[in-house]
Amino acid sequence: MKHTLYIQSFEAYLDKFFNLLLDYSPKLISAFIILFVGLYAIRLINRLVRKTMIRREIDPTLSKFLADSLLWAMRLLLFVTFISKLGIETSSFITILGAAGLAIGLSLQGSLSNFAGGMLIILFKPFRVDDTIEFQNVIGTVCEIQIFVTKLITSNNLTIFIPNGILSNGIIINHSKQGFRRADLMFSLSYDTNIKNAKDIVMQVMQNHPLVLKTPEPSIVVKNLTDSAIQIGIRPWSKNEDFGIMTSDILENCKTAFDAAGIVIQPYVREFSGE
Structure with missing residues (x-):
């Protein structure tokens, strides 16, 4: 008798399940159609956006970030639409998502500052990849x-990571922006030196060096007359890639x-001053 009751109860539950499935199937089918069509559309849109940004020569870092952000935003919107189509209440879900976003934002204030700094660097381009820059006495490419x-990679092959927050708010010296640069060298000479003769010698050294640019012209100036020496400033110009070798050669050749x-x-x- 019990066995027969169990079978009848199971059949009743099974009938209810199939009836519920039949009633719910239109929503289920339409929700999954929206999901699959949406995923295909998202891939298509993302591919078109990436191609458009490449064609317009937008910075690769910025284009990748914008494309990824758009991708996840569309996926989130599709997910909300999917669960809404299934009949699940989305207002509480959106509230929880907003509260989680606020909590994450408060806990990652430093990271958000670096993110904002990275966006400023990418948009306004104070430097580019392969530029040599100087920041807080650190020089690197x-x-x-x-x-x-x-x-950054330094001249002795050290790798340095600088947070974009402080980098975007600090003083950046870009040694590569203009394509060429001037060296500011100095020699201290004895007071017995004939200044004109010394300047002629230095000018000859600079004019004979193949890496010293003719335009802008190199120059020599008397920088200071100290108690013990005549200080002359030597100012040759060179291309950025020749700067280190040129500077070393000029110092050696002048000596x-x-x-x-x-x-x-x-x-x-x-x-030293003393009593």
Whole structure:
């Protein structure tokens, strides 16, 4: 008798399930149609957006970030539409999502600052990849601009990551912006030196060097007359990629030329005041 009651109860539940499935099937089918069509449309739109940004030569870092942000925004919208079509109440879900977003935003204030700084760097381009920049006494070549940090490689092959928040709000010296730059070198010479003769020697050294640019012209100035020496400033120009070699060669060649001419390079003397 019990066995028969169990079978009847199971059949009743099964009938209810099929009736509910039949009543709910239009919503279920339409929801999954929206889901599959939406996923296909999202892929298509994302592909078109990426191609458009590439065609308009938008910065690769910015284009990737914008495309990814658009992708996830469309996926979230599709998910909300999908569950709404299934008959699930979405107002509470959106409230929870908003509260979670606020909590995450408050806990990641530093990261948001770096994110905003990265967007400013990408949009206004104070430097680009392969530029040599100086920031807070750190000099390096930019190898990657990410959303939160900028990656530099120094001349001795060290990798430095600088948060974009402080980078965008600080003083950045871009050594590569103009394509060429000037060296500011200095020699301290004895007071017995004939200044005109010394300047002629230095000018000859700079004019004979193949990496010193003819335009802008190199120059020599008397920077200071100290208690112990005549300080002359040497200002040659070169291309950015030749700057290090050119600077080293000019210093060496000037020293050799001064020695040959009998011009004495005055050693630096630190003067101390005493009672």
